[in-house]
Amino acid sequence: MAWIADGDHLLAHPADDVRGLAVVDPSGYRVGEVIELAIDTDERRARLLTVASGGFLGLAASEQWIPVEVVTRVDDRVHVDRHHGTVRAIQHGGSHPVARSDVAAVYEHFGVQPFWTVDRAPSYFHTRQQATSAPVRAEH
Structure with missing residues (x-):
């Protein structure tokens, strides 16, 4: 895996670059903002989003x-x-190379199979849909 900001790798589908977008939970609460993408260098697909939340003007934000x-x-x-x-219960982040061992706990925390396992359900970054007008609730 590599970080897209490093500039050495491109996504297979440029529209999947969601950096700068707000992340919301099922209730519409703002979780944070996507600041970086970890990509699978073989398939050139986004595999992890780095989401920043909290803080003020970038200070004391958690990832x-x-x-x-x-x-x-x-x-x-x-x-x-x-x-x-x-x-927010699992704090990680940072723009450095990621090994599978670094992110296995993240997949376990979210209860999903890692992308490298054979028996996982196929997933791909979802196609963008037309923007909705639903309001975003403030972060907690």
Whole structure:
């Protein structure tokens, strides 16, 4: 895996670059903002989102890794099927190379099979849908 910001790798589908979009939980609460993508260099697909939350002007913000398997749709926001408390319960992040051993606990926390396992359900970053007009609720 590699970080897209490193510039050495491109996504297979440029529209899947969701950096800068807000992430919302099933209730519409804002979890944070996507600041980075970890990509599978073989398939050139996003596998983890780095989401920043909290803080003020970038100071004291926390970062979480979220597997794309919990993304339900992408429009003008990234929608995940876990509530903000679950997402924020596991603090990770950082723009450095990631080995499978580094992220296995993240997949376990979210209860999804890692992308490298043979028996996992096939997943791909969801196609963007037309933007909705539903309001985003403030972070907790």
